[in-house]
Amino acid sequence: MQNLIFLAEGTEPTEGGHAPENPLGFVPVEFALSLVVFGLLLFLIWKFVAPRFEQTFAERTQAIEGGIAAAESKQAEADAKLAELEKQLADARHEAARIREEAREQGAQIVAEMRETAQAESTRIVEHGKAQIEAERQQAVTSLRAEVGSLATGLAGRIVGESLEDEARQSRVVERFLADLEAQTVGADNGTTPGSVN
DSSP: OOHHHHHHHHHOOTTTTTOOOOOTTHHHHHHHHHOOOOOHHHIIIIIIIHEEEEHHHHHHHHHHHHHHHHHHHHHHOOOOHHHHHHHHHHHHHHHHHHHHOOOOOHHHHHHHHHHHHHHHHHHHHHHHHHHHHHHHHHHHHHHHHHHHHHHHHHHHHHHSSSSSOOOOOOOOOOHHHHHHHHHHHHHHHHHOOOTTOO
């Protein structure tokens, strides 16, 4: 029965029948020893572990800051290169526009020069043609005068019945005949007959 009482109270009997000491009770030696161990542990952490943590933290902070600085530097370089490329692109566009304008002007100038050259060549060909036609006309007139003159003198000699051997007389007859012929031609061009009066 006594065992049941001890079990109900939560204590076990010891050899003398006395109850053991309270395990939650305050023991000054254990408390002092715990404080010394805790202080020693705290000192070791503060002396060896904390500096390593701080050193690692500082290295990581420095690496991160260096990375940020490097990234900012790279970004600044990229921005500068982008601005330079945009400037070069704008310059290239202006240069291309200037070259196109010069090519357009040169093309117009070449077309104008070719047109002037063609016009001059055309005028020269026309003038040459007119001169050649005039020369051929003069040659034809001269040839016709000679033929008409010989035919007219032969015909006149037959009609009149006398010979027109005399050069001066023959020349006068031919000139008179040609003058009459030209008068008839001019009158025909004006729409009149040789004997009509205007």
